[in-house]
Amino acid sequence: MTSLWGKLPEVAKINTPGKILAEQAAALGEMSSGIIVGEITKSGSSRGDVIYTELRATVPLLNNYRIRILRVSHGILSYPCDIQLLFTDPVTYSVVDEGQLVTVVHQALNDERLLLTLSNAIAQATAASE
């Protein structure tokens, strides 16, 4: 029988919010020489129609001290999605595509108070491990 299905768009070309946050988690580990670990947690709504991806910073040398940074939520389509800032003022942004998501995440990861906190965490972890 001939398939009546249309051609699926190339999966590799879909840059999901989860993938974007995972890259930022890895970048955090790299820029802190592994002293801070970027972690991604995934969960779903009780009805199963919303997927949540949260980016956290964990400091193993400070007994796994955790800093929640932001959470992205979306349905089965990656976009549009909502970005909830968890560390800075609790604001939620709605974005329609990857470009807007990257802009908001970039802003969130450049927050001065967040960077100061991470920097202090590195200093404390370094001192604690002496």
Added chain:
Amino acid sequence: VATFLFWNIAKRPLDQEVTTLCDELAVDVLAVAECAISAAKMLTTLNSGVLKGFSAIADPASGSKIKWFTRLPIANIERVVDGGGLSLVEVKLFDCSPILVGAVHLPSKLNEGPLEQAETARVTAALIREMEIARSVEDTLIFGDFNMNPFDEGMAAVNGFNAVMDRRIAKRDKISYKGNQYRCFYNPMWSLLGDESAGPPGTFWFPRRLVRYHWNCYDQAIFRSTLMSRIGRSDVVVISESNGLVFAGSGKKWRCPSDHLPILVKIREVA
């Protein structure tokens, strides 16, 4: 395959040598004893190597004799107990049931006689069993610097580590003595003793004292029968060279930067 490396680095600044070994052996989990280097410094050096992606494993009981580092997601490793020369972690590998991995640095023969060492072994083995029961985990690997040879009382006694030399005996899983059942370990180090073995004759060169073995096998890896199908005959290795440097030649040609050779264990996925 998940690769575990243990090295007693004798309080020397060997972070670069450790990093080179990790790169060469594609190490996933690293346990270091007698590590005077801060965890932060070790991480910086490890992550400047080829592999990268190392993080430390949380140490709530600071002052542990073992420092742990890993390339696995930190959520997959949890410290279970620390103290008395044993540092035990629970590791989730390959989406399988968790396993317990313990790294030890037990008291030196310079400080404890055979009786004290056997008692330390008994207490440590009992704690490991207690944690297996508490966590409902049967698959356990213990490796590190036991400061005992495979034939010492603490390693062989049924109420000590109960670590036997023969896979066929280990397969029984429990050995009975005077009506009590004791879970045993398989000890592959018996097969790595002496100059007919594939690697060096031992892990620690000590040609002194009236009774001398010259080579001792203080650094060992022992595991439960339930892990035997996942740790093959060539999966426990005494590392004898790195970066082109042969650590242990014959006689006095000891060129290892530490006084102990490192040991490597590979755990494979469930078939």
